[in-house]
Amino acid sequence: MLKLGVVGCGYWGPNVVRNFAIQPDCHVVAICDKNPKVVSQVSSRFPSVNVTSDENNVMRSTEIDAMAIVTPVSTHYALAKRALENGKHVFVEKPFTATTAQAEELIELADRKNLQIMVDHTFLFTGAVRKIKELVDGGALGPLYYYDSTRVNLGLFQHDVNVIWDLAPHDLSILDHLIGAEPELVVAAGGAHLNGMEDMAYLTLYFPHGIIAHINVNWLSPVKVRLTMVGGQRKMLVWNDLEPAEKIKVYDKGADVMTKQAAYERRVSYRSGDMWAPRVEETEALQLEARYFLDCVASGEKPFNDGRAGLRVVRILEAADKSLRRRSEIALPASRRPEVAPMPSGSVQLAV
Amino acid sequence: MLKLGVVGCGYWGPNVVRNFAIQPDCHVVAICDKNPKVVSQVSSRFPSVNVTSDENNVMRSTEIDAMAIVTPVSTHYALAKRALENGKHVFVEKPFTATTAQAEELIELADRKNLQIMVDHTFLFTGAVRKIKELVDGGALGPLYYYDSTRVNLGLFQHDVNVIWDLAPHDLSILDHLIGAEPELVVAAGGAHLNGMEDMAYLTLYFPHGIIAHINVNWLSPVKVRLTMVGGQRKMLVWNDLEPAEKIKVYDKGADVMTKQAAYERRVSYRSGDMWAPRVEETEALQLEARYFLDCVASGEKPFNDGRAGLRVVRILEAADKSLRRRSEIALPASRRPEVAPMPSGSVQLAV
Amino acid sequence: MLKLGVVGCGYWGPNVVRNFAIQPDCHVVAICDKNPKVVSQVSSRFPSVNVTSDENNVMRSTEIDAMAIVTPVSTHYALAKRALENGKHVFVEKPFTATTAQAEELIELADRKNLQIMVDHTFLFTGAVRKIKELVDGGALGPLYYYDSTRVNLGLFQHDVNVIWDLAPHDLSILDHLIGAEPELVVAAGGAHLNGMEDMAYLTLYFPHGIIAHINVNWLSPVKVRLTMVGGQRKMLVWNDLEPAEKIKVYDKGADVMTKQAAYERRVSYRSGDMWAPRVEETEALQLEARYFLDCVASGEKPFNDGRAGLRVVRILEAADKSLRRRSEIALPASRRPEVAPMPSGSVQLAV
Amino acid sequence: MLKLGVVGCGYWGPNVVRNFAIQPDCHVVAICDKNPKVVSQVSSRFPSVNVTSDENNVMRSTEIDAMAIVTPVSTHYALAKRALENGKHVFVEKPFTATTAQAEELIELADRKNLQIMVDHTFLFTGAVRKIKELVDGGALGPLYYYDSTRVNLGLFQHDVNVIWDLAPHDLSILDHLIGAEPELVVAAGGAHLNGMEDMAYLTLYFPHGIIAHINVNWLSPVKVRLTMVGGQRKMLVWNDLEPAEKIKVYDKGADVMTKQAAYERRVSYRSGDMWAPRVEETEALQLEARYFLDCVASGEKPFNDGRAGLRVVRILEAADKSLRRRSEIALPASRRPEVAPMPSGSVQLAV
Secondary structure, three states, rough: EEEEEEOOOOOOOOHHHHHHHOOEEEEEEEEEOOHHHHHHHHHHHOOOEEEEOOOHHOOOOOOEEEEOOOOOOOHHHHHHHHHOOOOEEEEEEOOOOOHHHHHHHHHHHHHHOOOOOEEOOOOHHHHHHHHHHHHHHHOOOEEEEEEEEEEEOOOOOOOOOOOOHHHHHHHHHHHHHHHOOOOOEEEEEEEOOOOOOOOEEEEEEEHHOOOOEEEEOOOEEEEEEEEEEEEOOEEEEEEEOOOOOOOOEEEOOOOOOOOHHHHHHHHOOOOOOOOOEOOOOOOHHHHHHHHHHHHHHHOOOOOOOOOHHHHHHHHHHHHHHHHHOOOEEEEEEOOOOOOOHHHHHHHOOOOO | EEEEEEOOOOOOOOHHHHHHOOOEEEEEEEOOOHHHHHHHHHHHHEEEEEEEOOOOHHHHOOOEEEEEOOHHHHHHHHHHHHHOOOOEEEEEOOOOOOOOOHHHHHHHHHHHOOOOOEEOOOHHHHHHHHHHHHHHHOOOOEEEEEEEEEEEEEEOOOOOHHHHHHHHHHHHHHHHHHHHHHHHEEEHHHHHOOOOOEEEEEEEEEEEHHHHHEEEEEOEEEEEEEEEEEOOOOOOEEEEEEOOOOOOOEEEOOOOOOOOOHHHOOOOOOOOOOOOOOHHHHHHHHHHHHHHHHHHHHHHOOOEHHHHHHHHHHHHHHHHHHHHHEEEOOOOOOOOOOOOOOOOOOOOOOOO | EEEEEEEEOOOOOOHHHHHHHHHOOOOEEEOOOOOOHHHHHHHOOOOOOOOEEEEHHHHHOOOOOOOEOOOHHHHHHHOOOOOOOHHEEEEEEOOOOOOHHHHHHHHHHHHHHHOOOEEHHHHHHHHHHHHHHHHHHOOOOOOOEEEEEEEEOOOOOOOOOOOOHHHHHHHHHHHHHHHOOOOEEEEEEEEEOOOOOOOOOEEEEOOOOHHEEEOOOOOOOEEEEEEEEEEEEEEEEEEEEOOOOOEEEEOOOOOOOHHHHHHHHOOOOOOOEEEEEEEOOOOOOOHHHHHHHHHHHOOOOOOOOEEEHHHHHHHHHHHHHHHHHHHHHHEOOOOOOOOOOOOOOOOOOOOO | OEEEEEEOOOOOHHHHHHHOOOOEEEEEEEEEEOOHHHHHHHHHOOOOEEEEHHHHHHHHHOOOOOOEEOOOHHHHHHHHHHHHOOEEEEEEEEEOOOOHHHHHHHHHHHHHHHHOOEEEEEEHHHOOOOOOOHHHHHHOOOOOEEEEEEEEEOOOOOOOHHHHHHHHHHHHHHHHHOOOOOOOEEEEEEEOOOOOOOEEEEEEOHHHHEEEEEEEOOOOEEEEEEEEEEEEEOOOOEEEOOOOOOOOEEEEOOOOOOOOHHHHOOOOOOOOOOEEOOOOOOOHHHHHHHHHHHHHHHOOOOOOHHHHHHHHHHHHHHHHHHHHHHHHHHEEEOOOOOOOOOOOOOOOOOOO
């Protein structure tokens, strides 16, 4: 039975609490939030949990095995460091930290104390991304050519980070998971129309083997779009995350199958070949991720979304900021990857 | 009565012939194509027109007042030069020329001989772009913040140019028309997966006053997308050119209207404010453009899509190529614009 | 402070509990469900409420002012009768009762004891239906011509009623609300492919003044559709309830505006005139309805979704069954309507 | 070489001319239209064809082997009769005739003179309907449960028939083709809001083996909808004819596959199973149909869309009118079917 403390219970925190609470081998024992209004709301929603506005109660508690850190990114480093120093495993929101230096220090600290860090790259646990991973790994798409993502909406509220740090970590963690390699070059372009921070930006990442990734993030879009295309030599897929029933569509035709005659017909034809929309598992992603965290803590195996995965995302975010400032491309060094634990399957046994 | 000769009658040529032929003050007298198969097809389709495979017949004909050049871009310069030297006005496909030097020479030649050049930026004459122009010019959107266009499809047939030269001129001519200024910086990124030419690319253009434009062009997309967003301080619009009935949607909310309370509600809300889809005129764009060409030839006024407009597009295309090769941003010099003729209204009197 | 008891806490019950519980002048004091598993789940979810599997505890409690009956339709009559006899107001799921005779008896009983009955026609409190009601009442659409609704999905689980009783009450209550009159004729057609009960059916209702309503309900549809068109002399609207952002679209053109020229153009045109998608209020419908129930109990005014409104819906459902069996149209007698209380506005003050 | 005459060249006629003209073994020799404006337009479009406003020129010509009748339905009988009496095969627009008696007389006459009648049920030759036919005949859907079609748009111009005669023949001919049996019962409901003829109507057809068909036709719809669902025991399909790229979607789940557990999950799930959108052949339907007409005339085999197929559709239309007038169901007698010729494949050799 793992005993969990949670710091931060605003927008996302209640989801974290709920999904850990339903696991049979986890007990959420304490929640901390600085906002007294949040404390009172959370108390009535989770009456059996100790809710407090004093973070010391939680951090110092010897009863607590792991901390979930669900606060703004600027606070991740200090909170995670303190949790690790107090011998607690850490589950932390994305992006992992505000700088690569912070991430590296936390990874080193966790390794030294033999503790786990899991970065909440929730999208990796969605049915859609798991299906895409399965199609890519199984070779259905053939060698990858590109990943092109549009992730835009109206998001005009106060932010402590620019739109890249807010929205791009989703795609960056998915790319890291799908491609299993780091980009060699990062180019970012963007505009800051309102308060000095970029509210719209375009990231282009050059990966090994000619794979190109492009991420369009924008807080000034009148409509919400979550559309990703993944093109391979054999097949291509479109992932529309706002589509309730057919999130993923796989198209029969790829880039190497075009004869001259087919090419001519394409001028008047919308597409050739069949399309196939595989069933996508609907288990809540955060529930699977909580299960995975508990499994990794129990087994001691590293999760694939560990501190190093978090660091790889922060490294690209930092490079993107640098590219924006310098208006030029930024080269990244290669890195190496250790073994990670397998993801739990979609249907897990829960406590009710 | 203007007498028109047409060079090139493959994919787009028949549309040019048909739309000039229905104008009451125009007579299509000769069509030239090097492909004998095309010559025979065109002859049976337009039995009253002189169809030939010998370009000299057309170029030297003293009967002909103007030439429509509907051939690959690599041939535009030589054909247009010859037509101008023979005293003929020129209607030429986009992109205008293969280099800025060619465009400048042709403009100079036409000015010297007091002849018109019109570059076939057809999209400027569509109901959709005319409605967007009206909304932008009328101030409905407020000062512009961005233009973001996705123009992708499967387009794997033989090309003599890369995907930027093939697809981006549409957006570049629209931007030129809407903004009335040139970009200061051009950044291009792209990938070449098949035959060495870029088959997917991303252009970012920085215009004066913080306006940012982004163009996503791709020949390796499994689905056809023609989606453009234009964001302003007061309102934002979405133009989906594949939508038959509601091509343009205008959203009430812009970027400066967000209170804290509204911002909070936005988290769970898709949008606030009404949406409005104005009726878009359905007159065929090329028909209006043919009308405009005839009017400009008659009046001697410069069209807004004259050689200089064509040059401005070619200048960006050249800069994009340079940016791709150098992997860095390219600065453009500012240019100045002369007066142009007003566009004809949507309902014109045609000969039948 | 109204004290509420709830009978039935399976699929919909928790929503009823939650929405009454957040009202400042309501206290949910007891929940009853026959299923012990439900009792244990609900206990942990609502720890401050007395949860029991013995209905007598609730029905006889003198502490309780009103009962919410959230059970299958076959049990509504007996439960509501018992609640009224024990002096409690009644909030009951749709459809109100299994027969018109039952409905009439309950109405009479409530009137005699001066108690309220509200039938949970939730859709009347959605932003979409409230907006449609506003447009119809304000004359924006002109005199109504038709209401055409498609409400289909896969729904192959065990039912104690046919598809008409399951899905049509939504449209029937909306029609009752919008038109303010009863149909004169009911025609139903349907098929029973699986277990003897109709799993697909078509209802046509003829209202006074030539208004025709058609309802397509189907449990064997591979896709979920919730699409309603409302046509009037001046304008027409389309309500797509599965559309997250633009549920209601109002089209400028109606049925009387067609000139000959416009008619000819319509052949090649998708539509003329603008389209307008008004902002639709997103407050949870059941929250507004709970508010309305409390207001009506406090004021003694009849709600518009009272027992009589419930009866009017049951009367059509009974006629539809009769029409299915006889394969012929069924005439309905006219009825008269008393005064009802105004609906609360979208933004109500809640207890938190 | 078949020599074809065409009567009527308004909206649809030019398509008939064009598609017969490109067949290598057909020569369009004469076109007749009463409207002098049409005569002049058609003359310039088809300069090699004899165009006239005097029908006698065509009917009496001994040079002509077959007549295409592309006029309003009220004139079909007289024109077809005259053509047959003059020894000409007949290709006639849908619906075949204005009454079943007329259809029967024409069939008898053609049989006696050993001439062919083909009724232009164009939809049967579309890639979509051919794919659906293939899926139904191959057993992919299992035994059919229902066919549900919505075919609505603004269609407010002058009509000589009601909306059922205008729009329902498409679905009636498709049903005849797919099911290969006649309905036993016809129920129609409808409304006439403008000029006394039904401008909206609902047809329900009861076929043998419990198959139910429903057709929703409406001239007062603000939006154009062409949506058909076909449900079977094993699979279900959705045909959206306005979708350019994915007209047909086949859903894995049918009506007999539901376990209790799956049923419970369905409440929160949009669908289970994969979806598959087969490639749909894009050859123009009328081109294939012209090919089929020429083949049948050459071989003497009856086409499946012969006069008897036309009669079966007219019989249902007549029954629908009767049902509307009587407001009751109409029973139809069973009929028997002779052998028909196979449809040509999608790729045919054409003359150019």
